[in-house]
Amino acid sequence: MELKTNVLYYGDNLDILRGHILDEAIDLIYLDPPFNSNRSYNVLFRESSGAGSEAQIEAFEDTWHWGPSAQGVYEEVVTGPHQKVARMLQAMVDGLGHNDVTAYLSMMAIRLVELHRVLKPAGALYLHCDPTASHYLKTLMDSIFGTLNFRNEVVWHYGQRTAFHKGHFSRKHDTLLLYAKSAKHRISPISLPWTREDFLTHRHDVLSDADGREYIWTDGGRGKPRYKRYVDEVLGKGKPADSVWEIPIIDSAAKERLGYPTQKPLALLERIVSASSNPGDVVLDPFCGCGTAVHAAHKLGRRWIGIDITHLAIGLIRRRMQDAFPGIAIEVIGEPVDLAGARDLASTKPKQFEYWVVDKLDAHPTGGKGPDLDGVKPFMEFGGKPKRAVISVKGTKSVNPEMIREVLGALGPDKPIGILVILAEPTKGMVAQAAAAGFYDSNGQKHQRLQIMTVREILSGKRPSLPSPASPFAKAPLEKEKGEQGEML
Numbered sequence: 001m002e003l004k005t006n007v008l009y010y011g012d013n014l015d016i017l018r019g020h021i022l023d024e025a026i027d028l029i030y031l032d033p034p035f036n037s038n039r040s041y042n043v044l045f046r047e048s049s050g051a052g053s054e055a056q057i058e059a060f061e062d063t064w065h066w067g068p069s070a071q072g073v074y075e076e077v078v079t080g081p082h083q084k085v086a087r088m089l090q091a092m093v094d095g096l097g098h099n100d101v102t103a104y105l106s107m108m109a110i111r112l113v114e115l116h117r118v119l120k121p122a123g124a125l126y127l128h129c130d131p132t133a134s135h136y137l138k139t140l141m142d143s144i145f146g147t148l149n150f151r152n153e154v155v156w157h158y159g160q161r162t163a164f165h166k167g168h169f170s171r172k173h174d175t176l177l178l179y180a181k182s183a184k185h186r187i188s189p190i191s192l193p194w195t196r197e198d199f200l201t202h203r204h205d206v207l208s209d210a211d212g213r214e215y216i217w218t219d220g221g222r223g224k225p226r227y228k229r230y231v232d233e234v235l236g237k238g239k240p241a242d243s244v245w246e247i248p249i250i251d252s253a254a255k256e257r258l259g260y261p262t263q264k265p266l267a268l269l270e271r272i273v274s275a276s277s278n279p280g281d282v283v284l285d286p287f288c289g290c291g292t293a294v295h296a297a298h299k300l301g302r303r304w305i306g307i308d309i310t311h312l313a314i315g316l317i318r319r320r321m322q323d324a325f326p327g328i329a330i331e332v333i334g335e336p337v338d339l340a341g342a343r344d345l346a347s348t349k350p351k352q353f354e355y356w357v358v359d360k361l362d363a364h365p366t367g368g369k370g371p372d373l374d375g376v377k378p379f380m381e382f383g384g385k386p387k388r389a390v391i392s393v394k395g396t397k398s399v400n401p402e403m404i405r406e407v408l409g410a411l412g413p414d415k416p417i418g419i420l421v422i423l424a425e426p427t428k429g430m431v432a433q434a435a436a437a438g439f440y441d442s443n444g445q446k447h448q449r450l451q452i453m454t455v456r457e458i459l460s461g462k463r464p465s466l467p468s469p470a471s472p473f474a475k476a477p478l479e480k481e482k483g484e485q486g487e488m489l
Contacts, residue, residue, distance in 0.1 A: 005282055005303035008294075010314050010334035013286035013307040017114040020333075021305070026118045027281035028302075030272055030293045032128035032264065033111075035104055070103035077109050085109055088143040092136060101133060109140050115286065116144050122184035124151070124276040127177040128264070134175045145179040151187075152178040156268060158249040176272075187275050191238030199235060206231060245271065258290055258320060258474045269296035277302055291317030295324060299479050311335065311352050315359030316473070323476040342455045346395030346423055354393040357421050360458050362471060363391055373410055377419070380468040382443035389417040389466055399424050404433045407450055416440045418450045419464050426452045442467035 003025050009016045074093060078086045089109050093102045115125060125145075129137050142150065154176035162170045200206060206214050214231040247268050250256060256266055269292045277283060279301035285293035288306035290313065297304035298321065308314055318330045335356060336342040346353040358365045358375035365375050375391035390410045394403055399422050407418035417440055426434075430452060437450040447465045 003282070004331070004333070005305055006298070006331075007305055008288070008314055008317060008330060008332045009305070009307045010309070010311060010332060011307070012309055014111055014114065016307050016334075017111070017118060017286065021114075021118045021284070023117055024120045024123075025282065026284045026305075027120055027123050028273065028277040028283045029115055029119060029123070029125040030128070030269065030283065030285050031115070031126070031287050032262070032285075032289065033104075033108060033287050034262065034289075035129070035133060065100055066098040066103040070098075070106050073110050074102075074106040077106065077113075080113075082113050082144070085113060085140060085143040088139060092139075101136070104133060105136055105140060108137065109144075111286065112140060112144050115284075116181070118284070119181045121182045122186070123181045124185045125179050125181075126154075126272050126276070127179070128174060129177065130174050131171070134177065138177055141177055141179055145181070149180045149182065150178075151180050151185070152176075152243050154178060155244045157244055157246050159246070178276075185276070188278075190241040190271060190275055192241050194235050194239040196231065196235060198239075199231060241271070241275075247271075255477050258316065258476065263290050264292045266292055266296055266299075269293050270300060273297055273300050273302060288317060289313055291320050295320060295476075298325060298328075311355040311359055312365055315355075319471075319473055320476040324479045326478070337459075339456050339459065342459070343423060350395050353395045357393045357455065357458065358391060361391065361419070361421075361464065362469075362473075363389075364473070373407065376415075377464065377466065377469060378471075379417075379466045382467065387417075388415045389419055389464060390415050391419045391421065393421045395423050397424055399426060399430060401427075401430060401433055404430055404437075404450065404452075408437060411449065416449065417447060417464075417466060420450065420452050421455065421458065422452065423455050425454060 001020075001022060003022050004020070009020065074089065078090050080086060089106060092105055096102050112127075119125060127137060127141065138150075138153070156174045156176060157172060158174075159172050162172060164170070203216055205216055207216070208214050215228045216231065216234075217226045218229050219226050245268070247265055250263055250265050254265075256263075273283060273293075273296045277297075281302050283293065283297035283302045283304045284307075285291075285304070286307045288294060288308050291306060294304040294306045294317065306317060308317070314332055314335065318332065321328055321330055336345050342353070342356075345356060354374045355365050361375070361377060363375040363377035366373065373390050373392040375393070377389045377391060378386055379389060381387050390407065392403065392407045392410075403420055403422070407420050411418050418437075420434070434448070434450040434452050437448070439446040440449050445467060447467065451464055453462065453464065
C-alpha cells in the first residue's frame with residue numbers, strides 16, 4: 001500500500017488510520033481533538049444511563065458521551081494487546097464512572113495507540129488540549145509512549161481580553177503535550193526576538209566599554225578564562241524558545257480568521273512544524289478542523305495528510321488551501337464521487353449528506369435550523385444590494401410536492417430564490433409547481449424563483465442560476481509562491 005500525501009480524508013480517523021496509514025510512515029503528528037471544556041466540570045462527571053446520548057458522537061461535535069460506541073471502544077482497548085494503556089484506562093473508568101470524560105478518554109486511547117503505530121522512530125506527537133482533561137490525557141500518553149519519551153508540557157498563553165472572575169483566575173492558556181516516539185527525535189532550534197529591555201530584566205551584570213558598548217562577562221567553564229559577550233550580538237542571535245509560548249489568539253479583525261470556532265493561529269502551527277519536522281517530512285492531523293496544521297505544513301515545504309469526520313470541515317479546508325495556494329490540487333478521499341456514493345452517504349449519515357451537498361454548491365450550511373432550511377448562498381443584486389438563495393436538501397428515495405411548498409414558504413424580500421436539491425428525480429407535478437412559482441428579475445435577467453436540482457446534475461457540474469453569486473466564506477490570505485518558500489514536496 002502506497003502512502004498518499006497532500007490529501008484530505010473524509011471519515012472516522014480511526015478507520016482511516018487503520019485502513020490507509022502505514023506503520024512508521026509519519027514524521028510529525030498534531031492533533032486538537034474537540035472537547036467542550038466550557039461545560040460545568042460537575043456535569044461532565046455526571047453518571048450517564050447511555051439512553052439517547054449517541055446523537056453527535058459520530059461527528060465528534062464538542063463532546064462525546066458514554067453509550068454503545070464508547071462502551072465498544074473501551075472493551076476493545078481493555079481486551080486488546082496493549083495492556084499498559086488497557087490497565088490505565090480501566091482504572092480511570094473504574095474511578096471516575098461512565099460519563100463524558102471517560103467516554104472521551106476511551107475514544108482517545110484507541111486512537112492514540114494507532115497514532116503511536118504510524119509514527120516514525122524519530123517522529124513526535126503534539127496533543128493540544130486544555131486543563132479540563134490534560135492530566136488524564138498525559139497519563140494515557142505515558143502508558144502508550146512511555147514516560148521517558150515525554151518531552152514537554154508546552155503552555156500556549158494567549159493573554160488578550162482578560163477579565164476578573166470571582167471563582168477562579170482568568171483562564172488564558174492551552175496545553176500542548178509533546179511526546180517523542182523514541183530518543184531519536186530532535187527539536188530544531190527556534191530563535192525568538194529579544195529586545196534590550198527583555199534582556200536587561202534577566203541580566204543585572206551589564207557593563208559598558210569606554211565607547212559605551214554594553215557587554216556581559218561569561219564564564220568559559222572548566223578553568224577556561226571568562227570572555228566578553230556584547231549585548232547587541234546576543235540580541236541579534238535571538239533567544240531560544242522555551243515551554244511557554246506567547247502567541248495571540250485569532251481576534252475578530254485578523255486576516256486569517258475563517259469563522260471556525262476553534263481555529264488556531266497559523267503562527268502556533270508554524271512553530272510546531274518548524275521545531276519537529278524537516279522539509280519533505282510528512283505531517284498528519286487526524287482532527288484537522290479548519291486545516292491550520294496542513295496549511296502550515298504546506299507553507300513550510302512539508303507533505304501532509306488531513307482527516308476529518310465532517311464534510312463541513314473538509315470543504316472549509318479545501319477552500320482555505322485553494323485561496324492560500326492558488327492552483328493546488330486537493331484530493332479528498334471518502335467523499336461521494338458518483339450517485340451510488342451519494343445514496344450511501346444519504347442513507348447512513350443524512351446530516352453529512354446535507355453538508356456535502358451544500359458544500360458542492362459553495363454555500364453556507366445552516367444545519368437545518370430556522371427559516372433558512374439547510375443552507376444559504378449569497379448573491380449581489382444589481383446595484384450592490386446583498387441577497388440570499390435558500391437551499392433545501394432532501395436525501396430521501398421518494399419526493400413529494402410538500403418539498404416545494406416548504407422552500408416557497410422560506411422565501412422573502414431578502415431571500416427571493418429557493419433551491420431544492422433532491423437525490424431522486426422530480427415528478428412532473430413538482431416540475432410544474434416549481435415553474436408556476438415564476439421568475440425573479442434581476443436587471444433584465446430572469447432566474448427561476450424555485451429551482452429543482454438533482455444530485456446527479458450537481459455531480460455533473462450543474463450549478464444554480466443566480467445573479468452574481470458570492471462566496472459566503474472568509475477568504476484565506478494568499479501565501480507566497482512556492483519558489484519563495486523553498487522546495488515544496
